[in-house]
Amino acid sequence: MSMKEKTKNIVLPLVSVFLGLLLGGIVMVAFKYDPIQGYLALIKGSLGNTFYIGETLRHATPLILVALGFSVARSAGFFNIGVAGQVIFGWLFSIIVALQFAGLPKLFLVPLSLVAGIAAGAIWAGIAGVLRAYFGTSEVIVTIMLNYSALYLSNYAIRQILTEGDDATPKIAKNASLRWQTLTEATNYSTIHMGLVIAILMCVVIMILMQKTTIGFELRAVGLNPFASEYAGMSAKKNIILAMVISGGLAGLGGAMEGLGNFQNIFIMSSVPSTGFDGMAVALLAGGQPLGILFSGLLFGALKVGSVSMPMASGVPTEVVDIVIASIIFFVGAGYLLRYIMERLEKHKAVSATIVLSETARKEGE
Amino acid sequence: MTTQTLAIEMKKIVKQFGEFRANDGIDLAVKAGTIHALLGENGAGKSTLMNILSGLLEQTSGEILINGEEVSISNPTIANKLGIGMVHQHFMLIKDFTVTENIVLGNEPKKAGIIDRSKAEKEIIELSQKYGLDVNPNAKVADISIGMQQRVEILKTLYRGANILIFDEPTAVLTPQEIDELIKIMKSLTAEGKSIILITHKLDEIKAVAQDCTVIRRGKSIGTVDVASVTEQELADMMVGRAVSFKTEKKPGSPKELVLSIENLVVKEKRGLEAVKGLSLEVHAGEVVGIAGIDGNGQSELIQAITGLSKVEEGSVKLKGKEISGFRPRAITEKNIGHVPEDRHKLGLILEMSVAENIALQTYYKEPLSSKGLLNYKNINEYARNLIQEYDVRTVNELIPVKALSGGNQQKAIIAREVDRNPDLLIVAQPTRGLDVGAIEYIHKRLIEQRDKGKAVLLISFELDEILNVSDRIAVMHDGQISGVVLPEETTPQELGLLMAGKTMETIEKNRQESC
Numbered sequence: 001m002s003m004k005e006k007t008k009n010i011v012l013p014l015v016s017v018f019l020g021l022l023l024g025g026i027v028m029v030a031f032k033y034d035p036i037q038g039y040l041a042l043i044k045g046s047l048g049n050t051f052y053i054g055e056t057l058r059h060a061t062p063l064i065l066v067a068l069g070f071s072v073a074r075s076a077g078f079f080n081i082g083v084a085g086q087v088i089f090g091w092l093f094s095i096i097v098a099l100q101f102a103g104l105p106k107l108f109l110v111p112l113s114l115v116a117g118i119a120a121g122a123i124w125a126g127i128a129g130v131l132r133a134y135f136g137t138s139e140v141i142v143t144i145m146l147n148y149s150a151l152y153l154s155n156y157a158i159r160q161i162l163t164e165g166d167d168a169t170p171k172i173a174k175n176a177s178l179r180w181q182t183l184t185e186a187t188n189y190s191t192i193h194m195g196l197v198i199a200i201l202m203c204v205v206i207m208i209l210m211q212k213t214t215i216g217f218e219l220r221a222v223g224l225n226p227f228a229s230e231y232a233g234m235s236a237k238k239n240i241i242l243a244m245v246i247s248g249g250l251a252g253l254g255g256a257m258e259g260l261g262n263f264q265n266i267f268i269m270s271s272v273p274s275t276g277f278d279g280m281a282v283a284l285l286a287g288g289q290p291l292g293i294l295f296s297g298l299l300f301g302a303l304k305v306g307s308v309s310m311p312m313a314s315g316v317p318t319e320v321v322d323i324v325i326a327s328i329i330f331f332v333g334a335g336y337l338l339r340y341i342m343e344r345l346e347k348h349k350a351v352s353a354t355i356v357l358s359e360t361a362r363k364e365g366e
Numbered sequence: 367m368t369t370q371t372l373a374i375e376m377k378k379i380v381k382q383f384g385e386f387r388a389n390d391g392i393d394l395a396v397k398a399g400t401i402h403a404l405l406g407e408n409g410a411g412k413s414t415l416m417n418i419l420s421g422l423l424e425q426t427s428g429e430i431l432i433n434g435e436e437v438s439i440s441n442p443t444i445a446n447k448l449g450i451g452m453v454h455q456h457f458m459l460i461k462d463f464t465v466t467e468n469i470v471l472g473n474e475p476k477k478a479g480i481i482d483r484s485k486a487e488k489e490i491i492e493l494s495q496k497y498g499l500d501v502n503p504n505a506k507v508a509d510i511s512i513g514m515q516q517r518v519e520i521l522k523t524l525y526r527g528a529n530i531l532i533f534d535e536p537t538a539v540l541t542p543q544e545i546d547e548l549i550k551i552m553k554s555l556t557a558e559g560k561s562i563i564l565i566t567h568k569l570d571e572i573k574a575v576a577q578d579c580t581v582i583r584r585g586k587s588i589g590t591v592d593v594a595s596v597t598e599q600e601l602a603d604m605m606v607g608r609a610v611s612f613k614t615e616k617k618p619g620s621p622k623e624l625v626l627s628i629e630n631l632v633v634k635e636k637r638g639l640e641a642v643k644g645l646s647l648e649v650h651a652g653e654v655v656g657i658a659g660i661d662g663n664g665q666s667e668l669i670q671a672i673t674g675l676s677k678v679e680e681g682s683v684k685l686k687g688k689e690i691s692g693f694r695p696r697a698i699t700e701k702n703i704g705h706v707p708e709d710r711h712k713l714g715l716i717l718e719m720s721v722a723e724n725i726a727l728q729t730y731y732k733e734p735l736s737s738k739g740l741l742n743y744k745n746i747n748e749y750a751r752n753l754i755q756e757y758d759v760r761t762v763n764e765l766i767p768v769k770a771l772s773g774g775n776q777q778k779a780i781i782a783r784e785v786d787r788n789p790d791l792l793i794v795a796q797p798t799r800g801l802d803v804g805a806i807e808y809i810h811k812r813l814i815e816q817r818d819k820g821k822a823v824l825l826i827s828f829e830l831d832e833i834l835n836v837s838d839r840i841a842v843m844h845d846g847q848i849s850g851v852v853l854p855e856e857t858t859p860q861e862l863g864l865l866m867a868g869k870t871m872e873t874i875e876k877n878r879q880e881s882c
Contacts, residue, residue: 213736213739213740214731214739214740217723220719225716225718227713230675231673231675231707232696233699
């Protein structure tokens with residue numbers, strides 16, 4: 001990646017966020033609310049005191065993991081739209097294990113529950129991977145359908161197997177929880193938990209996996225050119241399944257964060273958790289770069305948590321807050337368009353000599 | 367001749383990209399009603415110059431005169447109005463539209479707001495008869511041959527009223543018969559007063575059609591010559607700037623033990639039809655076996671079957687006596703087979719990855735490029751730097767994406783990767799497609815070098831010159847089988863043409879006896 005490309009990867013998300021905030025501001029003005037008051041409330045509600053900071057970090061944790069999962073599949077050329085379903089499965093199975101083996105010491109129970117979450121998400125995404133590898137089925141359609149399957153299977157399990165007709169499982173024992181008393185107290189009893197450390201760790205792990213290992217090299221190669229990868233002796237089937245399994249495992253880990261960290265149980269849900277789709281937006285905003293995902297995950301966490309305070313602190317109604325958040329997501333999604341516009345501008349100015357030059361050279365070479 | 371009017375005059379054209387001058391004071395004067403060849407190596411600045419003429423780029427300085435009048439061509443619409451039309455190398459056609467629809471696209475004749483199909487068709491038939499451009503106006507572009515698609519491209523420019531036609535490497539995709547036809551078409555166009563600029567690497571084509579030839583080297587015009595008064599050798603030397611040898615220097619081959627033996631091989635193509643139909647072939651150490659044939663006679667499927675990319679339905683493929691059919695591509699590669707694939711962009715390279723990563727594409731999982739699953743980028747980049755130097759790959763450095771390299775240098779990078787593994791069998795398909803004479807000379811030398819080291823080389827090419835020049839034995843492929851095996855020093859292009867068309871060796875023997 002050239003220097004230029006790197007700057008673009010930093011500038012583009014910033015421009016997206018700025019334009020989103022600008023549009024959100026215009027919307028607030030249009031509805032006769034004070035945008036400055038609104039945004040001040042947003043900032044106070046997300047970073048204003050230790051409690052809000054704790055909440056922001058807690059909200060960012062699963063988003064970061066889900067975004068990492070989405071981006072691994074993305075670099076191998078797959079669109080894992082089913083991260084939400086994998087989150088549910090990871091969540092459900094981490095809770096099941098935590099409840100089943102409640103007697104184990106914390107040192108064993110927490111890792112065991114986390115691994116259960118990872119495995120459940122990995123298997124759920126792996127189904128789509130196997131179908132794609134052996135039958136060429138579109139992973140987009142399969143994972144969308146698996147989202148519903150996961151949702152209803154989970155609801156069924158909660159009501160019929162884990163409880164006797166209740167809407168939620170019992171809370172997990174303290175020795176299965178990711179919460180850490182010191183941290184909880186330091187943030188004025190927020191829901192922050194140690195999952196944040198795991199999320200940051202995974203950013204580093206995935207960065208190393210994708211950039212420094214032969215596994216990552218193969219995943220990237222298959223994503224960029226499956227034909228040349230096959231020619232070079234890589235197995236497309238293996239890499240398709242592997243990409244989906246890693247992706248689902250990370251999403252499942254994100255689900256385990258909700259179970260073992262945030263909610264401490266699992267309950268009947270009417271739709272797939274928003275963590276899934278928000279996580280995809282986080283990955284897109286970061287351009288799939290692990291370090292970028294860390295920052296964009298924190299940003300999304302702050303927006304989501306801060307928006308809760310906006311109605312009370314500034315009188316901006318929740319609906320308008322949703323528009324503000326949506327407009328930022330919109331501009332993130334429009335990032336491709338922004339990239340295109342930036343490239344066009346560059347070409348016009350012909351400042352980017354190397355690109356034009358190399359393209360001309362390539363044309364001449366053809 | 368001196369008083370002949372000039373259709374185009376480009377004077378001291380400079381095009382600056384940042385620090386780089388793609389065009390550095392190029393002069394080009396095209397006489398009306400002639401075919402003017404533009405010759406230059408890959409990256410010499412031909413495309414840039416033509417992009418300026420067709421309005422895609424604007425020159426930094428210099429002036430352009432069309433029919434003696436100074437013009438400013440700031441966008442393609444103006445070029446269109448001035449009667450400049452480009453016949454692209456990669457056709458700009460919509461596959462699901464008919465020939466007529468493609469030709470009138472953007473200039474549809476209308477009656478009450480509805481496209482007047484019958485009028486459009488009539489106009490196209492008139493045009494095609496006038497210039498001998500045989501097309502079927504109602505056929506879908508997806509269903510017609512490459513040659514006809516090109517004729518549609520030509521008609522498109524004529525329909526828009528072009529008087530000056532730019533042909534960008536028009537023969538690169540055509541069969542020999544289609545090339546002959548194109549040459550006729552170009553001549554009939556000039557007979558009707560059109561002027562043609564022909565961009566090409568192929569010297570024999572210049573000799574066949576062009577009156578004048580302007581040679582460009584490193585962004586400068588070296589000179590314009592009267593084609594009739596120079597030889598191909600002189601043109602090649604002018605283009606490259608040094609003496610070029612067409613005939614690859616080589617000693618007679620000394621074939622040794624059997625390396626590759628194929629028996630009764632059957633391979634199916636994607637749609638499930640048999641593409642290779644019971645083919646048998648042997649390649650020995652220390653020889654180059656060339657497979658000649660027209661595109662689509664099973665050559666691609668043959669290579670894919672040997673290298674494990676396609677399934678072997680029947681028959682056997684043995685390397686040094688050991689069966690390799692049914693193995694996965696990597697297992698076959700590790701049996702010490704090198705493969706320079708015919709489509710370098712689709713199979714040979716991952717364009718977005720760096721030059722170094724592409725050079726490591728076959729060996730990244732081995733020591734010292736990686737250990738215990740961790741890539742060692744220091745070693746990968748160092749390995750790439752060595753190969754870049756040894757194989758003269760021209761690139762800024764090993765870290766830029768391989769897509770930034772010219773076609774010739776991309777091919778050199780692939781050759782470096784495949785040859786450096788020192789394979790017992792080197793399979794090379796279309797190694798010089800789209801490359802200039804300098805690069806072709808280099809690649810041929812490398813192939814002979816491998817042969818002289820006692821390696822087996824299997825060369826697949828549609829270029830007869832290449833086959834005749836490099837091979838020790840020539841196997842001609844027709845309809846999934848070998849129609850004949852001949853020796854380059856005993857055969858002629860005519861004989862090969864007959865075999866490529868499916869005639870048997872008996873016919874060839876009979877012809878030979880008759881001519882004696």
